[in-house]
Amino acid sequence: MxxxxxxxxxxxxxxxxxxxxxxxxxxxxxxxxxxxxxxxxxxxxxxxxxxxxxxxxxxxxxxxxxxxxxxxxxxxxxxxxxxxxxxxxxxxxxxxxxxxxxxxxxxxxxxxxxxxxxxxxxxxxxxxxxxxxxxxxxxxxxxxxxxxxxxxxxxxxxxxxxxxxxxxxxxxxxxxxxKGCVRLRVVVRGTGAHASRPDLGVNAILNMARVLPELAAVDVSGPSHPLLSGATSTPTVISGGSALNVVPDACAVDFDIRTVPGQHAGEPAARFQAVLDEAARRDPAFRATVEVTYDRSxxxxxxxxxxxxxxxxxxxxxxxxxxxxxxxxxxxxxxxxxxxxxxxxxxxxxxxxxxxxxxxxxxxxxxxxxxxxxxxxxxxxxx
Ligand SMILES: [Zn+2]
Known part of the structure; x- marks a missing residue:
């Protein structure tokens, strides 16, 4: 040839x-x-x-x-x-x-x-x-x-x-x-208020800051694969707040998770949800959601x-x-x-x-x- x-x-x-x-x-x-x-x-x-x-x-x-x-x-x-x-x-x-x-x-x-x-x-x-x-x-x-x-x-x-x-x-x-790739977006909701009266609001950035280390520590590992290293997870993008003088009512963090064969997006999402549920149990003012925004097998x-x-x-x-x-x-x-x-x-x-x-x-x-x-x-x- x-x-x-x-x-x-x-x-x-x-x-x-x-x-x-x-x-x-x-x-x-x-x-x-x-x-x-x-x-x-x-x-x-x-x-x-x-x-x-x-x-x-x-x-x-x-x-x-x-x-x-x-x-x-x-x-x-x-x-x-x-x-x-x-x-x-x-x-x-x-x-x-x-x-x-x-x-x-x-x-x-x-x-x-x-x-x-x-x-x-x-x-x-x-x-x-x-x-x-x-x-x-x-x-x-x-x-x-x-x-x-x-x-x-x-x-x-x-x-x-x-x-x-x-x-x-x-x-x-x-x-x-x-590996595959799953992206999760966690959105923490707060209550807006004038920045001079933070006591009247719920600061979404502060609540995200409290829960973020726990989310970053979530064990995403799946079945071991002879040719691949373990699954990984890391936060990549954060956004929150709307004005310098307003208590932020929302803060979002995106996580990039690289999965291994045998894992599906629902698994890490469920583990993240468990962390958010636990945070809400500790603090009734804590409100957050997690959604899968990207899913490649x-x-x-x-x-x-x-x-x-x-x-x-x-x-x-x-x-x-x-x-x-x-x-x-x-x-x-x-x-x-x-x-x-x-x-x-x-x-x-x-x-x-x-x-x-x-x-x-x-x-x-x-x-x-x-x-x-x-x-x-x-x-x-x-x-
Ligand atoms: Zn390419």
Missing amino acids: IVDADEVVGLAQRLVRVESCNPPGDEARVARVLVEVAGAAGLEVRADEVAPDRTNVTVRLAGAGEDARAFVYCGHLDTVTVGSAAWTRDPFGAEIADGMLWGRGAVDMKGGLAAMLSAMVAIKRSGRRLPGDVVLHALVGEEVDCAGARRLLASGGMTGAGWMVVGEPTGMRVVVAH PVSTPVDDPLAGAVQGAAEEVLGRRPEVGGAAYFTDASVLQPPTGVPTVIFGPGDVSLMHQTDERIGVGELADAARVYAALPFTVW
Whole structure:
């Protein structure tokens, strides 16, 4: 299978140069690049408008029809914003220097998208047929609300998927499990009053301050997982009060909780509720609520699933070394797509995980080409 390294790097450069920061998440322009490249290569391509200026792209390489199952590649079209720190190089310049391609999304994950699509182009060109279809889903919105993945699932786009590889950066490690993410918002209610007469009000900030250490100490641990560290919880955003001369009647704190397989959002929420109930029992003026504002499931495929071995085998064939199997702390679109479908899923992609979402994000051009070669070999290893 011949993968053209210049073509992979050139496509990654084109994708980086088309801004698709989320927010706002206007991925339609970068989606058009994929549509054009896939169409020119003779691959079937379908665009699905999830919202105005937001388009999922599905690319399909038809198989021989001997197997109804499809081999699915998955990635996202959006990136995080560039942040406020100064970059050494233009974040949308896609310059190549020191053997690296620099820019927002180079690692997370326009590099992975370019490698996956280039692999499908290479298979198509080779004329070799696979028993079933190879499909690439390039989705909008992963960095904020997984809108593209939710749309794909709801529209039946995962029907027939037999295996899924998500091309998020793993440093070319084979990741079979990652944590989920639950966000809880605790709102403490008080009673407003003139700040000169605090005795007439109930200060929501003070009541939050009393209960916050207890909430932060809530044990969120779940079942232990061989590849993942324990669940974590930390408060990330606080807001309260409306004016310098008014006793605050509300104070809200958001918690970010990273869950492990076997845990559901209701568990930490119930433990938080118990703390709030106890605070209300101690002080009848204490009023608070907790709600789940975000819920992404953990993902886990057994270490001995054939897909993990297939990815290791394809990587070994290309790289000359067998990558280890591990877990990841971040979550991906697989949080939406894998648990309800049960499709064996591996996260495998180029790029240094520590450079995700960072200033001066960059990826090795050699690694991009290597990833494309692994992706091109992989479907033949699976079938
Ligand atoms: Zn990503």
